[in-house]
Amino acid sequence: MAKIKHRALTSGGTSEKPAKRPRVAWMDESDDEAHSHKINGAEALKSLKFDAQSPRPTKKQKMAGAGPSGSKQAAMQEQRKQLPIALGRDAIIQEIKDNDVTVLVGETGSGKTTQIPQYILESGLARNGMIAVTQPRRVAATSLASRVALETQSQLGSLVGYSVRFSDVSSDKTKIKFVTDGMLVRELMGDPEMERYSVVIIDEAHERTLRTDVLLARLKGILKKRNAVPTEGKGKGKERAPKNPLKVVIMSATLDADKFSSFFGNAKILYVQGRQHPVAIYHTSTPQPDYVDAALRTVFQIHTDQPTGDILVFLPGQEDIESLDKSLQLYAKRLPQDAPGILTCPLYASLPASQQQQIFVPAPKGMRKVILATNIAETSVTIPGVRYVIDSGKCKEKRWVGRGVGGGFDTLLTRDITKSSAWQRTGRAGREAAGSCFRLYTEDAFSALPLSAEPEIRRCSLVASMLQLKCLGQDLEEMEFMESPDQEGIAQALMALYLLGALDDRKHLTDLGRRMAFFPLEPALSRAVLASVEFGCTSEVLAIVSVLSASSKLFVDTTDSRESAREAHTKFRHISGDHLTVLNVVRAYEEVLQAEGGADGRKASRAALKDWCVRNYVSHRCLTEALEIRAQLREYCERQAIDWRASCGDRVGEEQAVLRSLVRGLVQNTAFLQPDGRYKQVIGHSIVKIHPGSSLCDKKVPAIIYDELVYTTQIYARGVSAIPRNYIAEVPLLKHKGS
């Protein structure tokens, strides 16, 4: 492995530092020399012998330190008192008491998310209702709920709970509920004034997700209603007070809080004085196009050259994390016997709950923990013990590509981070002591980064939010947002909802639209479920939709097992393409689930199921999650008086019915074959190719539907099925197409 040259940030680089971030100290030139010599010294790495096994921790060692035993609990309570926010507790509560809206800014790790809800609870401010704490990501919502439950010495789901899509761990006793911002928007449909909450905390507001912006816009209206002083009645004081007032707290880790304050009529801004130790910053001397490889080498450079302390690596997504994880484990095995070992901990959005808590457990003695995270570890989750940060400079961003009515698509793109993210990532190295941050990009590249990200409302599809707001009697295009969506985005969403039959030609919500919004699914998928009622195949469509809604992919297909995976997948393959292939997998899995248990009627053991999945190169995690999702979707169907057992019976009828249902939902995801073998969108202008991972990859069929488009060197359709052209013509608004 060649070494990567890192140059320390020279003092000139400090001009890039936002004026209000004084707590990060910078190395001067002389320190720089000394340090970079140490980092760059080729000898250290060369002398590393990669020839012996390193001790891996046993399960028992891994679990050491977990669980709130008596002394642990005491230590945790002591730690709570030491948090920077603890000093400001009374002042903060007083401000929240005195104001409808409070904006709270504090450095990551200062205790905002875990402490503020508890302070509010203890203060009695939430006597009449619950406290909601929103998070943009589900991993953050669930892991923070676990932490606060631990701190309050309660069972998760009683006093403290969470609610994220397809998983609700709360009860009548719940007072503090962590929710994804998307979940709280959904709740609005059943509780438009958020009456069950006394306090709504919008956390991580700086991320400006679309759902957060929708919530902020709605809260403004709700506050006016709920906090208005009744004009009726002659009474004074208490009698004139609003019946069920609402408090809103907006929390952010970045300093640009003025926007939130002015949106809420110059709401009070409180700053929590954080604690930040100096962090030395290093940039690479040359650009590193292969950031995963660069990260790998840097981890070992730190591991061999630097004193103890955990390493936090920021990567854009799960695939890169898994790939680096593999390489690290491979090389770690070849560390000399007496060298400290490496313990890797991945952290990304779809990480199963069972692995989440592992991140917070200290590494066993003599081991160095290497956390591989997406930007989730930037501000929402603070991991103790980190002294070194490796920043790939990349993140994944959801973006609507090729905007325009009918055209374009939402896709996840790997892109450069912003300066604001770079500073946040750097800060993670200096939480507990002085640290170092290794940026895998040059100083020039850093200077060229944009300052902060564009809010999602300006760059993502508005379809789902527009539908939800319609159900609340609100027109997205007329609402007051912190930043308004652009006309193109609005036109695209209106068109999509019209094509789905959710809006009529006067932009009014239809009964169908209301029923679509009821399901916790993308509008396109709920439309397919509703269409399945008409075609008598709800059981089949629910199975497929559940897999599509799971957070991980069904088919396991890594570079080193591609051939065997393909072979294993052949037996599931359906001639029409990927959707019915998915159905075949679910059916085969269910057969194993039922059959393995044998005569005593018990279900198959987890190990047997896992084994079956491994042998067939399908993801056990995806299938387990999909079956849970399906169980929930069945409940939603029951509430809508839909018979989820409805099934076609015969295989030919089934294929037609399922594909027809899917076309109703994926109407915008249809394309016709072109003479050159590529496909052109029926609605929209993109020319697409079938993804190499699809079972239809090298087939030419007259028309296709697909789940999504991915944009790499060209535009690929993923999750593809062949359909007769006339299925498209059957969609009520597309009669002229396809015939």
Ligand code: CDP
């Ligand atoms: O929200 P903010 O970034 O201000 O901080 P927080 O999430 O409330 O975290 C406060 C402290 O609790 C941090 O120092 C974390 O290290 C610690 N914490 C933890 O040890 N385990 C968790 N699961 C969550 C937080």
Ligand code: MG
């Ligand atoms: Mg927080």
